[in-house]
Amino acid sequence: MMPQLGLLPRRACAALLSQLLRRAACNHAVGYHSQIVEAVLTSQLKPYQKKPNFIKIPKGTRDLSPKQMVVREKILDMVISCFKRHGGKGLDTPAFELKEMLTEKYNEQSGLMYDLEDQGGELLSLRYDLTVPFARYLAMNKLKKMKRYQVGKVWRRESPSIVQGRYREFYQCDFDIAGQFDPMIPDAECLRIIYEILSGLQLGDFLIKISWKDVRHEMVAEKGLAPEVADRIGDYVQHHGGVSLVEHMLQDPRLSQNKQALEGLGSLKLLSEYLTLFAIMEKISFDLSLVRGLDYYTGVIYEAVLLQTPAQAGEDPLNVGSVAAGGRYDELVAIFDPNGHRVPCVGLSIGIERIFHIVEQRMKTSGKKVRTTETQVFVATPQRNFLRERLKLIAELWDAGIKAEMLYKNNPKLLPQLQYCEKRGIPLVVIIGEEEQKEGVIKLRSVATREEEAIKREHLVTEIQKRLSQS
């Protein structure tokens, strides 16, 4: 009975197998093994010989169409603009890292990493997030402080779900502040950034939930504090800034004896003061039941969710989920540094894919038309044999920085040219033909109103620029 082999990754592996098998001395073994060798070699070669019957892209990935690219660009511009508003420096790291750089840091996530094939060199894996590469960058460059943003793709071999908008390749937008600073100031700025981005994207009402890693667990599971008391502590932090939280906590001996819980709650209280000065407390909720999946967090943790309005009730469940998250992780850089030098960090990641999905859905529902090009002027002619005039004219427009197109036809008819403009939302047409040539003018036509005006050739660029600046 032949064992299930599947597709073995390397010809060398097959070669090794056959090499080992040929050394086996038994006839029975040889006979059995040669079937295996054949199966191995055949399965190894199959994918390289077959012409694809149909065209596919890898499971869990997608192309972004021009329409999706326009949406993405707008959203990313806005996110990066916010990162820059807060003094972030840009950084880019490679798509793959040495596997050993990544494996230790992720623990249970490492099973979901994409590994590169061992092709005789270093063992590599595609980056799983942007946080571990950042910690590696800090340690490698011996940096003690840095405020950086990074926007890039990451890859995870999770079970994809298009309904849930979960892909294997997706963008992350991260902002992190590394360095030893006075408590809670950078942490508060990270929350302010999440607030600015979510407000600016106008996605509707949202909530940023905040907690302190393990504090609830400490209080409830470890120290036996009643869960309802633990939950109320969160309320006290949020609503009773004036009342000494410590007094409330000291009333419960189990809590006052828990040093970590006290520290966490004290920090959350300080944070809430700063968030009040940042004028964002209305969107904040201290939710001590919050847990985050990644285990390198060491202090404050937060997660932002959109709140579904009645109008959106018909939208898919994707909308009720995390759109941003982050927290403090003080020990990650030290794992990389051979001397164990500690660089405390706090940061955030914008759930940009979920946001794209929501914005795309809403655009579909609203039926609002999205232009996929930014073309401002179309160069047209009603007659035959005006190709050369169109080429000369369009180059003059490009020289002036005007975004212009023309049909790649020697002798196009006028109607298809005008339809081209209407379909793409191009606002202006310049028309050159026999009449115009005789008079030394160009017709400048508004696609929307269909009004035409004869403009002297030497004034054309100025007139176009004037009209474009007015619209």
Add this chain to the structure above:
Amino acid sequence: MMPQLGLLPRRACAALLSQLLRRAACNHAVGYHSQIVEAVLTSQLKPYQKKPNFIKIPKGTRDLSPKQMVVREKILDMVISCFKRHGGKGLDTPAFELKEMLTEKYNEQSGLMYDLEDQGGELLSLRYDLTVPFARYLAMNKLKKMKRYQVGKVWRRESPSIVQGRYREFYQCDFDIAGQFDPMIPDAECLRIIYEILSGLQLGDFLIKISWKDVRHEMVAEKGLAPEVADRIGDYVQHHGGVSLVEHMLQDPRLSQNKQALEGLGSLKLLSEYLTLFAIMEKISFDLSLVRGLDYYTGVIYEAVLLQTPAQAGEDPLNVGSVAAGGRYDELVAIFDPNGHRVPCVGLSIGIERIFHIVEQRMKTSGKKVRTTETQVFVATPQRNFLRERLKLIAELWDAGIKAEMLYKNNPKLLPQLQYCEKRGIPLVVIIGEEEQKEGVIKLRSVATREEEAIKREHLVTEIQKRLSQS
């Protein structure tokens, strides 16, 4: 004697080996094999157990520092701006494709692809360029026409050379026009785009060399035309637009009998007329000795090089090389389409990494300072206990869209705050302290001139915006 095993990629492979080996019936085989099993399993586990002694990134890759990111952003903005000026639509494809989608198309390049490890699913490889993914996209979506640009990373397992600026991970900026159109118009536009980008980047003088795939080979090697005659044909195309090229060619019977050469030369003549109308002929050279490495080209091919000036003679050889290239490839999409529907394409790729390298080098030489942040205003205080006022003030600036920073210190001294601004090139400081608070003003200080002005709190944002717009 133990065979050389190296690091085998998969635990499953090790498991299979041990499974097969255990089935071997011979004692001799078993004894020998168990050593192999042990070696396999040990080497398999080694990399995952060892804590990294030092921190590395993969061979042939690099991080981009904040300074490099600023340079990159400027250059990419300019390139994309040009693509949009010509009506290009944006597109994004996944970092990896099914190996079978890529392998057939690259022939000799396929040995340089990064394969992903076979982890039980599809066989994947990192994309090697942006052209084959584009052809796959067109075929997959059954598109007959598209004018698209794509900016993204690609990966090649070439021998890296930092001196030559050759990395294994690098950006490409592609613009391609797919579709059946009247001859040479889209081809001319691609050359115009290369011209606009290289002129706009102000890299110095450049030349765009153009030829027709295989035409020189056809003329010289196949048909025995004297090489010096072949070279002169290029001159005729370029300089003697008025003289009938066909007459010259017909004078040589070997050339006039070569249908492909005639066709290629006829097309190049038409192209040169269009390039004259596009006013770029001064940068064009018809160089029939030009060859391009990729074998999917089917017609016009071109390559742009920077011309070294005496001033640049001291710069490294990297400067004398290709900074853009492309050509026509009419049969690539048909390879993907099961029905073989043909979509002719022509396109260009900007050698953005080489351009980054040149611009970075020149910036180093010029000693010009590059800001790594865009911060406009710094919020400072000369006294202790003004943290809360600074937090409140900075949030007001962020609300107005002003890019602002402050130190993450409860009680910073004034001098380090001012030094922070000078180091980063932040132009303005707002100072709040006891004096200012008493008078209800904020001090607005110019970092460059050190002049200070007291501004009423309610006028602060307006005054800042006025000063920023004037600078």
